[in-house]
Amino acid sequence: MARTVRVGTRGSTLALAQTRIVIRELAKRWPDYRFEVVKIKTTGDKILDVALAKIGDKGLFTKELEVALLKREIDLAVHSMKDVPTVLPEGLVIGAVLPREYPGDVLVSRTGKTLGELPPGARVGTSSLRRQAQLRYYRPDLALIPVRGNLTTRLNKLKAGDFDALVLAWAGLARLGLEGSATERLPYTICLPAVSQGAIGVEIRADDPEIARLVGAVDDAPSRAEVVAERAFMRRLEGGCQVPIGAVASVTGTVLTIEGMVADLEGSRLYRDRMSGQVAHAAETGVRLAEKLLSSGAGAVLSAIREGAPGS
Ligand SMILES: NCc1[nH]cc(CCC(=O)O)c1CC(=O)O
Numbered sequence: 001m002a003r004t005v006r007v008g009t010r011g012s013t014l015a016l017a018q019t020r021i022v023i024r025e026l027a028k029r030w031p032d033y034r035f036e037v038v039k040i041k042t043t044g045d046k047i048l049d050v051a052l053a054k055i056g057d058k059g060l061f062t063k064e065l066e067v068a069l070l071k072r073e074i075d076l077a078v079h080s081m082k083d084v085p086t087v088l089p090e091g092l093v094i095g096a097v098l099p100r101e102y103p104g105d106v107l108v109s110r111t112g113k114t115l116g117e118l119p120p121g122a123r124v125g126t127s128s129l130r131r132q133a134q135l136r137y138y139r140p141d142l143a144l145i146p147v148r149g150n151l152t153t154r155l156n157k158l159k160a161g162d163f164d165a166l167v168l169a170w171a172g173l174a175r176l177g178l179e180g181s182a183t184e185r186l187p188y189t190i191c192l193p194a195v196s197q198g199a200i201g202v203e204i205r206a207d208d209p210e211i212a213r214l215v216g217a218v219d220d221a222p223s224r225a226e227v228v229a230e231r232a233f234m235r236r237l238e239g240g241c242q243v244p245i246g247a248v249a250s251v252t253g254t255v256l257t258i259e260g261m262v263a264d265l266e267g268s269r270l271y272r273d274r275m276s277g278q279v280a281h282a283a284e285t286g287v288r289l290a291e292k293l294l295s296s297g298a299g300a301v302l303s304a305i306r307e308g309a310p311g312s
Pocket residue numbers: 080081082083167168169171172173196197198199200
């Protein structure tokens with residue numbers, strides 16, 4: 001009799017939808033195993049009224065799941081890779097990256113107007129420093145309003161008239177079946193997504209070969225290479241939620257191309273560039289792009305943000 005696999009997840013609607021996808025794919029390939037959902041509350045689920053950049057702690061949405069993995073209370077943890085810090089705790093690895101959704105951001109606007117059509121001073125809800133900086137750079141006239149809470153909370157605030165538009169990850173909307181509410185996909189030339197946006201990852205213990213074999217069957221090599229490149233880019237820049245950083249990699253055949261961006265908090269200076277390399281050298285390509293940006297002026301922006309950051 002095969003064992004029951006305990007699948008750890010946050011309890012948000014999006015997290016549960018992602019976990020259902022992972023379990024569906026695993027169950028197809030491993031019909032003899034049972035998969036049991038274990039919901040775990042993370043710090044990020046408890047603190048809802050403060051912008052993530054202000055909390056400043058790494059792993060807000062992942063740490064409690066990782067602790068449960070290490071204590072062997074669960075066998076795998078399902079994450080939005082975007083929430084996973086670039087350095088994992090000792091003893092844990094990413095066992096699988098599922099086929100990625102479209103990684104970009106979308107505008108959801110109350111009146112159906114696109115970003116370019118929003119009237120001067122329109123109120124756009126987002127707490128992400130990355131989205132704020134890129135929106136300010138493109139449309140300095142917009143009023144950016146902090147918003148947190150899960151996707152449905154945000155959409156309800158939009159409906160209630162708290163703001164005129166919201167910027168959200170397309171993937172999150174799509175996984176809740178809400179992609180129809182997107183007004184416009186924001187082009188990468190205006191808004192680069194967060195590192196690993198749109199990718200679901202499965203974290204496991206490094207010393208659990210049985211689970212590694214199970215989850216390895218749902219790993220998507222191109223998606224994994226993209227995530228590896230973007231995370232290497234981020235790690236080289238040592239950026240977290242406190243710095244406006246965006247990147248998106250894409251694999252075509254044996255070539256991986258990554259575009260990346262670093263901006264100051266005001267969105268007055270923005271550095272972006274791209275780099276290509278062999279898929280087999282995904283991490284190096286991400287690092288090379290980071291170094292190119294650092295030497296072209298992004299380094300000074302990052303130092304200035306770090307000096308000004310509270311508690312650093
Ligand atoms: N910031 C929270 C978060 N974490 C993952 C997603 C969406 C799914 C994904 O990017 O994989 C979202 C919502 C959003 O940014 O709009």
